[in-house]
Structure formats: structure tokens, C-alpha cells
Amino acid sequence: MNFKNILGLLCAAAISVLPAGNAFSQEKTVKIGAVFPLSGGSASAGVHAKAAIEVAMDIINNAHPEFGNFPLAKNAGLAGLGGAKVEVVFADNQGSPATGQNQTLRLITEEKVVAITGAYQSGVTLTASAIAEKYGIPFVNGESVAANLTERGFKWFFRVTPVAADFAKIFYEFLADMKAAGAKTDNVAIVHDTTEYGTSVASVIASVFKERGQPIALDIAYTSNATDVQSQVLQLKEKKPDVAIMITYTPDAILYQKTMQSLDYKPPMIIADDSGYSDPSFIKAVGKISQGVFNRSSWSVGPPGSPTALIAEMYKKKTGDDLDDTAARAMQAFFVLCEAIDRAGSTEPAKIQAALRATDLKPDQLMMGYKGVKFDEKGQNVLAAGLIIQLQDGENYVAVWPKANAAKSPMLPFKGW
Amino acid sequence: MSSILVQVIVGGLLLGAVYALFSSGLTLVWGMMNILNFAHGDFVMLGMYVAFVVWTLFGAGPWAGAPMAVLVLATLGVVVYFGLIRDIMKGPMLAQILGTFGLALLLRYSVFWWFGANFLSLPENLVGGTFDVMGLRIQASRLLAGVVALLVTLGLHLLLTRTSLGSKMLAVAEDSTAAQLMGIRPDSMQAIAWAIAAGATGLAGALIATFFYIVPTVGETLGIVAFVTVSLGGFGSVPGALLAGLAIGVIESLSAYLIGAVYKDMVVYALFLGFLWFRPQGLLGKT
Numbered sequence: 001m002n003f004k005n006i007l008g009l010l011c012a013a014a015i016s017v018l019p020a021g022n023a024f025s026q027e028k029t030v031k032i033g034a035v036f037p038l039s040g041g042s043a044s045a046g047v048h049a050k051a052a053i054e055v056a057m058d059i060i061n062n063a064h065p066e067f068g069n070f071p072l073a074k075n076a077g078l079a080g081l082g083g084a085k086v087e088v089v090f091a092d093n094q095g096s097p098a099t100g101q102n103q104t105l106r107l108i109t110e111e112k113v114v115a116i117t118g119a120y121q122s123g124v125t126l127t128a129s130a131i132a133e134k135y136g137i138p139f140v141n142g143e144s145v146a147a148n149l150t151e152r153g154f155k156w157f158f159r160v161t162p163v164a165a166d167f168a169k170i171f172y173e174f175l176a177d178m179k180a181a182g183a184k185t186d187n188v189a190i191v192h193d194t195t196e197y198g199t200s201v202a203s204v205i206a207s208v209f210k211e212r213g214q215p216i217a218l219d220i221a222y223t224s225n226a227t228d229v230q231s232q233v234l235q236l237k238e239k240k241p242d243v244a245i246m247i248t249y250t251p252d253a254i255l256y257q258k259t260m261q262s263l264d265y266k267p268p269m270i271i272a273d274d275s276g277y278s279d280p281s282f283i284k285a286v287g288k289i290s291q292g293v294f295n296r297s298s299w300s301v302g303p304p305g306s307p308t309a310l311i312a313e314m315y316k317k318k319t320g321d322d323l324d325d326t327a328a329r330a331m332q333a334f335f336v337l338c339e340a341i342d343r344a345g346s347t348e349p350a351k352i353q354a355a356l357r358a359t360d361l362k363p364d365q366l367m368m369g370y371k372g373v374k375f376d377e378k379g380q381n382v383l384a385a386g387l388i389i390q391l392q393d394g395e396n397y398v399a400v401w402p403k404a405n406a407a408k409s410p411m412l413p414f415k416g417w
Numbered sequence: 418m419s420s421i422l423v424q425v426i427v428g429g430l431l432l433g434a435v436y437a438l439f440s441s442g443l444t445l446v447w448g449m450m451n452i453l454n455f456a457h458g459d460f461v462m463l464g465m466y467v468a469f470v471v472w473t474l475f476g477a478g479p480w481a482g483a484p485m486a487v488l489v490l491a492t493l494g495v496v497v498y499f500g501l502i503r504d505i506m507k508g509p510m511l512a513q514i515l516g517t518f519g520l521a522l523l524l525r526y527s528v529f530w531w532f533g534a535n536f537l538s539l540p541e542n543l544v545g546g547t548f549d550v551m552g553l554r555i556q557a558s559r560l561l562a563g564v565v566a567l568l569v570t571l572g573l574h575l576l577l578t579r580t581s582l583g584s585k586m587l588a589v590a591e592d593s594t595a596a597q598l599m600g601i602r603p604d605s606m607q608a609i610a611w612a613i614a615a616g617a618t619g620l621a622g623a624l625i626a627t628f629f630y631i632v633p634t635v636g637e638t639l640g641i642v643a644f645v646t647v648s649l650g651g652f653g654s655v656p657g658a659l660l661a662g663l664a665i666g667v668i669e670s671l672s673a674y675l676i677g678a679v680y681k682d683m684v685v686y687a688l689f690l691g692f693l694w695f696r697p698q699g700l701l702g703k704t
Binding site for chain 2 (some may be wrong): 006049194220223255264279280289
């Protein structure tokens with residue numbers, strides 16, 4: 001047997017042994033599955049969500065008295081389960097609905113997780129949660145906004161984040177306020193990709209605006225992970241909308257901003273629907289040519305010493321990046337899930353499900369700017385809320401609307417570069 | 418014609434030149450040596466990262482980044498040839514496909530591990546910003562990529578048709594045993610072909626990095642276009658790849674502008690399949 005054959009055998013052996021390494025587990029742990037896109041085009045968002053959940057694990061599993069009354073922080077582990085530690089098994093859905101489904105199945109049947117969180121893209125959450133539903137395992141989602149996710153009559157699916165319709169109303173009211181302040185907002189264009197997320201959010205925004213007597217003037221759909229977006233930007237340049245609403249994931253968001261700059265086109269107002277425009281690597285890559293972009297968010301860093309400021313600090317220390325809205329919403333969902341498990345005092349899926357149904361968290365128990373967490377019979381958090389933020393200096397988003405939550409007043413028009 | 422429409426066409430031509438640029442390396446390897454290199458898109462990605470590293474370390478633009486990328490990728494091409502391709506060429510076709518596919522994943526996830534999943538970007542004005550020509554916006558970085566695409570195409574074409582090195586490479590591609598009997602060493606010729614192909618691909622990556630985002634998975638986004646460009650242009654025809662790249666760029670831009678961006682891939686691929694039905698050897702390929 002020559003060297004190459006032996007090497008080949010070793011490789012084969014290594015491949016067969018690798019997955020088994022994760023299989024052992026410790027006593028007195030609560031095993032939760034987390035399905036996120038850790039590779040593929042949305043890996044950036046998935047990796048940030050994973051880091052946020054790891055910060056949450058630190059807060060839950062170790063004693064953090066400095067957090068005051070923030071749930072699960074004070075003592076180490078889950079008090080309701082005798083101080084049991086929370087263990088998270090991360091799985092990579094590669095941004096693909098099929099992989100998301102397979103990985104969820106693996107987490108439930110092989111890893112024996114008691115609950116699941118994830119899966120970032122609405123299209124992946126759609127398939128992954130269907131598996132959890134089939135096996136009767138609670139699935140708590142913090143960041144997917146497609147409306148249909150909670151319209152399937154599922155009993156085991158809970159969504160903490162505001163949904164597309166909530167944000168569409170926020171966009172509409174924000175624009176109405178801007179109009180009252182003298183800005184032109186009549187002519188609204190929507191640019192969106194054709195993923196589950198892009199199409200559903202675009203149609204919800206279009207119908208919310210139409211109901212209120214302001215139909216969308218221009219709808220530009222494109223296929224995500226584009227190699228080029230010049231034609232789309234030129235369409236905007238020709239039709240001259242007052243407002244461009246961008247519903248895109250990170251790679252395309254970067255390409256749109258680069259292309260607007262190279263074609264010297266500035267819409268008077270850009271409103272981003274979170275996702276790509278909230279990715280910290282978007283800000284690092286093209287923040288400087290995107291000054292004045294509006295975005296939606298439910299996350300803002302509170303005053304020094306507050307739980308939100310402490311979380312922001314821990315996250316920054318761990319990753320070197322600022323905590324963004326998407327990762328923060330994923331983290332909030334994880335806290336909601338763990339709080340329910342703690343209250344259930346059990347790792348039995350049915351008891352966790354019952355505890356989730358009874359969830360009633362107040363604003364001061366949350367890290368996000370929601371009015372609370374309370375699920376309706378569809379599993380949707382009815383107290384979810386959001387605000388408008390703006391990338392004024394090209395480096396950090398600041399809250400600009402509504403006035404009560406604003407750190408600065410909105411800057412108009414879009415400055416760009 | 419409205420000025421916007423002219424801008425769409427010019428944009429399409431510049432885009433097409435870029436497609437041609439990053440397809441030229443694939444033409445050489447796939448078209449001539451009959452090896453389907455699935456790692457091609459990831460070679461482009463590596464070229465982009467080399468340009469990014471050169472800029473981060475030395476603050477230097479593509480003037481330094483591009484030659485560096487050519488050097489690094491050409492070396493990698495030789496290593497890949499001797500370490501992998503030479504052996505898997507002896508195996509069945511499937512081994513070649515899966516071998517280069519494995520290489521693609523290895524490269525992608527090595528970069529992923531080293532640089533992380535973050536999207537990176539070079540400063541917008543590294544190659545002199547954007548200028549106006551009679552109301553048309555021309556981005557200097559794209560123009561540079563377009564000009565280099567023409568030069569690379571011309572250079573490769575001359576190399577293959579006018580030099581003895583080119584004739585030897587073609588001889589090996591045609592019949593390696595016969596070439597060996599004529600005193601040509603197939604191994605060195607193939608290695609040189611891989612070095613040139615990978616070097617050209619690295620050059621493409623370094624130039625594309627000046628106007629595109631950089632991420633470990635960018636090869637997936639760009640790779641498929643390269644395969645289509647090469648088959649439309651005709652296997653082994655370097656000028657064919659240029660023509661095909663330009664055609665795809667303009668058709669994409671026009672259909673995205675006139676019909677809608679969602680439909681542009683449908684238009685491009687329907688035309689592509691229709692064209693191959695009439696002319697399976699591609700634009701300039703030999704029957």
C-alpha cells in the first residue's frame with residue numbers, strides 16, 4: 001500500500017468520524033437546536049446571529065447580577081430546572097429550504113433537541129418549522145417576517161418579531177409624517193428580490209399603501225445574488241421616484257449602493273427593509289456611500305449600564321462588530337424560548353409549548369424595543385413594534401422616528417457619498 | 418434612442434467584457450484540455466482576496482494587486498495541476514468533475530475560515546471614480562476591466578495561434594501521445610496551460626474586486642456565467658468567449674431594462690439554448 005492509498009483511507013475515516021464528535025452530551029443540560037445560514041450567500045447574517053445566541057448563552061449560563069431584573073441573567077443556568085445549563089446545537093442551513101429541513105430533522109431525531117430557533121430567511125423558516133410541527137417540537141423564530149409563516153395553523157410555531165405588515169404600517173406613517181414636514185413622498189418605488197422574503201414583504205407593503213390610497217408607482221423585481229444591477233438602477237433613474245424602498249439581502253444591497261454611486265443616481269429618500277442594509281458588513285463595505293439610508297429596526301443601544309448596553313458591549317467584545325437588528329431579534333427570540341423553558345420547569349416539548357403560549361413579558365424584560373411579548377393563537381407576538389433608524393454618518397444607525405424614541409431628527413434628502 | 422437606453426447598452430457592453438475576462442481562463446482549460454474546472458469561480462474569488470489583501474497591507478490599488486493576483490494564482494494553477502489534475506485526468510470523467518468540485522469547496526471554506534463570512538469591499542475610487550462622456554456615466558474600474566479583457570483575449574489568441582509554445586499546447590490537447598512522440602512533454606505543456614489559465618483568472622478577480630463585493634461564496638455567483646460564456650463562445654475559442662461575453666452582457670442589461678430584471682436570466686438562457694440547438698459548436702467553435 002503506497003502513501004497515497006493510506007492517505008485516502010485516513011481521509012475516508014476522518015469523514016466518517018467527524019459528525020460523531022458532536023454526539024455526546026452532558027448531564028443537566030437543556031439542548032436547543034439553532035438552524036442558521038452559516039455558509040452560502042447569507043452566511044454573514046447567520047454567523048452574526050450565532051454569535052448573538054452565544055452571548056445570550058453566556059448571560060443565561062453564568063451569573064450576571066449586573067443585569068438587574070433581566071430574565072435568566074441573575075443566577076447561573078435555568079433556576080426553574082435546578083440551575084441546568086443551556087446547550088445550543090448549531091446547524092448550517094446553507095440558506096437553502098431543503099437543507100434547512102434536513103438539518104432540522106437531524107437536530108430533532110439525532111441530537112434530540114427539545115426546541116428549535118432559526119432560520120433567518122423566511123423561505124428556510126417555512127420548511128424547517130414544518131418539520132418541527134410534524135414532530136411536535138417548539139420552533140421559536142425571531143427574525144423571519146414573511147406573513148404566511150403564522151398563517152398555516154401551526155401549533156408549535158412562535159414568532160417574536162414584528163411582521164411585514166407591522167413594518168409596512170410604520171413605513172407608511174413615517175412617510176406621512178415626512179410629507180407633513182414638507183418632503184415629497186407621493187411617488188414610491190419598491191425594489192425587491194424574488195425570494196420568499198422579498199416577494200411577500202413587497203406585496204404586503206404594496207397592499208398596505210394601496211389600502212391607504214397611495215398605490216406603489218413602480219415595482220422592480222429581480223433575482224437575488226445578482227451579478228449586475230445597473231438596469232434596475234437606471235429604471236429608477238428614469239422614473240425618478242420620491243422614495244425607493246429596498247427589500248434585499250446583503251450581497252445585492254451592497255451592489256445597489258455601489259451601482260447608484262457609479263451611475264451618480266441618488267433617490268431623494270431610500271428606505272431599507274432591514275436584512276441586507278442592517279448587516280454590519282454592509283455598513284463596513286458601503287456605509288460611506290450610503291449616508292442617509294433609512295432602515296427599520298427594533299434594536300437600539302440604551303443608556304450606559306442598561307441591559308441593552310451591556311449586551312451590546314458583550315457582543316462587540318466577542319465579535320468586534322456592533323450588534324445589528326437582525327442578530328438582536330434572533331437573540332431576543334432565544335431569550336423568549338429559554339424563559340419559557342425555565343417557567344415550564346421541564347424539557348418536555350408539550351410543557352414548553354404550554355409555557356410559550358402563556359408568555360407575557362413586559363418591555364423592561366426585553367432587549368428589543370417591543371411593547372412586550374405575548375403570542376396570539378397563530379403564534380404571532382401581538383406586542384411587537386419597531387422604529388425608523390438612519391445611517392446618518394455612514395457608520396452607525398441612529399433612531400430618528402417616532403419622535404418619542406428618536407435620538408436625532410431625520411436628515412433629508414439622501415446624501416449618499 | 419433615449420440617453421438612458423444608451424447607458425443601458427454601454428453598461429451591458431462593459432459588463433460583458435468582464436464576463437469575457439473571467440471566462441478566458443476557463444476557455445483555456447475546459448475548451449482545450451477538456452477538463453471541467455468547477456473551481457473556476459473560486460479562482461476568481463481568490464484573485465479578489467489577493468487584491469484585497471494587497472490593498473489592506475500596502476494601500477495599493479490594482480496596479481500592484483493585479484500582478485500579485487496573477488503571480489499567486491499562476492503558482493496555484495501549477496500546484497493544482499501537479500497535485501490533483503494530473504492524477505484525476507487518468508480517472509473517469511466523474512472523478513474530474515468531483516475532484517475539481519472538491520477543490521472548489523476546499524478553497525471556498527479555507528477562505529471562509531481565514532477571512533470569515535463578512536462582505537468586504539475595496540474603496541469606490543481606487544481606479545479613478547466615474548466620468549462623464551457625452552452624458553454617459555463610465556466607471557473607470559469597469560472600463561479598465563473591459564480594456565484588460567480585450568488585451569487578455571488578444572494575448573491568448575496570439576499565444577495559441579502565432580507562437581510555438583501555443584502550437585505545442587494545442588498539440589498536447591489534440592493528442593497527448595502523438596505530441597509526446599514529437600518530443601513535446603505533455604506534463605510541462607499542461608502545467609503551463611494551467612498557470613496561464615489560473616493567472617488570467619486571478620487577474621480577472623483582482624479587477625472585478627474594484628467594483629464588486631468580496632465574499633467567500635462570490636465564485637458561486639460568478640461561476641455559472643463563465644460556463645455559459647465558454648459554451649456559447651465555442652469550446653477553445655478565445656475570441657468566441659469575448660463575443661459571447663459581450664452578447665450575454667448586452668442581452669442581460671437590455672432585457673432587465675425593457676422587460677424586467679426577473680426575466681433577464683430566462684431571456685438569456687432561452688436564447689442560449691435556442692442558439693446551441695442551431696449551432697452546438699457555439700459562436701466561433703469548430704465543428
